[in-house]
Amino acid sequence: MTVKVALIGTGGIAKGHREHIAANDKAKLVAVCDIHKETAERVAGEHGVSAYTDYAVMLEKENIDAVFLCVPPFAHGTIEEELAAKGIHLFSEKPIGLDPAIAEKKLAVIKKAGILTSTGYCLRYLDIVEQALDYLRDKTIAMTHAHYLCGLVETPWWRVMAKSGGQLVEQTTHIVDLIRCLAGEIERVYASAALRVMGDVENLDIPDVCSVNLTFASGAVGSLDSSFTQPDMRTAAEVFGRDFRLGIYKNRLIIRDKSGEREVAATVNPYKAQDDAFIDAILTGDAGKIKVPYEEALRSLRVSVAANQSAASGLPVVLEPSGRSGR
Numbered sequence: 001m002t003v004k005v006a007l008i009g010t011g012g013i014a015k016g017h018r019e020h021i022a023a024n025d026k027a028k029l030v031a032v033c034d035i036h037k038e039t040a041e042r043v044a045g046e047h048g049v050s051a052y053t054d055y056a057v058m059l060e061k062e063n064i065d066a067v068f069l070c071v072p073p074f075a076h077g078t079i080e081e082e083l084a085a086k087g088i089h090l091f092s093e094k095p096i097g098l099d100p101a102i103a104e105k106k107l108a109v110i111k112k113a114g115i116l117t118s119t120g121y122c123l124r125y126l127d128i129v130e131q132a133l134d135y136l137r138d139k140t141i142a143m144t145h146a147h148y149l150c151g152l153v154e155t156p157w158w159r160v161m162a163k164s165g166g167q168l169v170e171q172t173t174h175i176v177d178l179i180r181c182l183a184g185e186i187e188r189v190y191a192s193a194a195l196r197v198m199g200d201v202e203n204l205d206i207p208d209v210c211s212v213n214l215t216f217a218s219g220a221v222g223s224l225d226s227s228f229t230q231p232d233m234r235t236a237a238e239v240f241g242r243d244f245r246l247g248i249y250k251n252r253l254i255i256r257d258k259s260g261e262r263e264v265a266a267t268v269n270p271y272k273a274q275d276d277a278f279i280d281a282i283l284t285g286d287a288g289k290i291k292v293p294y295e296e297a298l299r300s301l302r303v304s305v306a307a308n309q310s311a312a313s314g315l316p317v318v319l320e321p322s323g324r325s326g327r
């Protein structure tokens with residue numbers, strides 16, 4: 001069997017998914033949809049498939065097993081519900097939306113329908129993350145230290161709070177998810193944010209610097225800094241414990257302990273691994289290799305949105321216990 005795939009949203013990130021689907025002999029792109037007609041037609045032309053500007057029409061006309069949902073955070077509407085109603089498996093780009101309460105309702109519909117889900121929190125597919133988790137398995141984490149520092153993303157909706165949720169929700173959420181994976185659930189956030197030096201960018205209303213204090217369910221503490229004021233890009237997710245530290249810096253893992261320092265480079269393309277895992281899950285019915293299904297993505301969204309709320313109110317925000325233990 002070949003998994004018949006369609007895309008909803010054929011902008012920047014969809015390109016990678018198209019390449020991975022094309023390179024996977026177990027999957028076949030059958031249709032694409034974008035509200036921007038020229039984009040939809042150009043992309044469809046590249047793959048010799050049909051172009052649609054209305055996803056509802058596409059879902060009605062085409063025989064589709066799975067959709068890669070690649071619309072901006074503000075544009076999810078009721079797409080997930082309509083896919084679930086048709087039994088179509090869902091890969092949703094991160095963030096899965098802007099409002100955790102809405103995503104919660106979508107999750108209930110998804111669960112009832114029994115469709116498989118995966119999301120674009122790709123960093124967990126780096127093989128060095130497994131190695132990091134192996135190292136941490138018997139350790140107590142004292143503190144985390146993380147950042148996502150880069151330049152302005154040119155996509156017009158990205159700089160508008162109501163459309164993207166700002167950098168924390170749209171981008172730094174990757175590091176929120178990685179830190180949760182390494183150090184366990186985050187129970188409380190206390191953030192401050194400001195628009196300091198990028199205010200002259202047209203139509204921009206999101207903070208360009210943000211610093212978040214984290215308290216984990218385990219009792220560990222941490223910090224996360226986020227900024228798009230930089231000429232280059234640096235990301236880090238560091239974990240500290242007694243006599244050791246471990247850090248993931250883009251695709252490198254560095255562990256320092258009493259036996260010295262060792263560095264390992266990732267050997268997989270996490271974006272491709274993530275897409276292949278989703279296709280395999282559909283073919284086998286085994287979701288085991290999907291690292292961040294919709295429900296897990298919702299937890300990372302909650303933390304990112306809570307940090308925004310804290311920055312706006314000036315008060316700490318306590319997250320509802322997830323029922324999962326910290327590390």
Ligand SMILES: NC(=O)c1ccc[n+]([C@@H]2O[C@H](COP(=O)([O-])OP(=O)(O)OC[C@H]3O[C@@H](n4cnc5c(N)ncnc54)[C@H](O)[C@@H]3O)[C@@H](O)[C@H]2O)c1
Nearest residue numbers: 009010011012013034035036070071073075093094095120
């Ligand atoms: N996983 C990653 O590393 C990663 C990287 C980049 C972007 N993303 C995520 O992917 C999503 C899309 O980002 P992008 O950079 O591709 O944005 P983009 O603006 O380049 O593309 C989005 C496309 O969706 C289309 N669209 C909007 N509403 C639609 C609708 N209702 N039906 C069909 N098409 C619609 C737009 O016309 C546009 O072509 C965002 O959530 C972003 O955070 C993830």
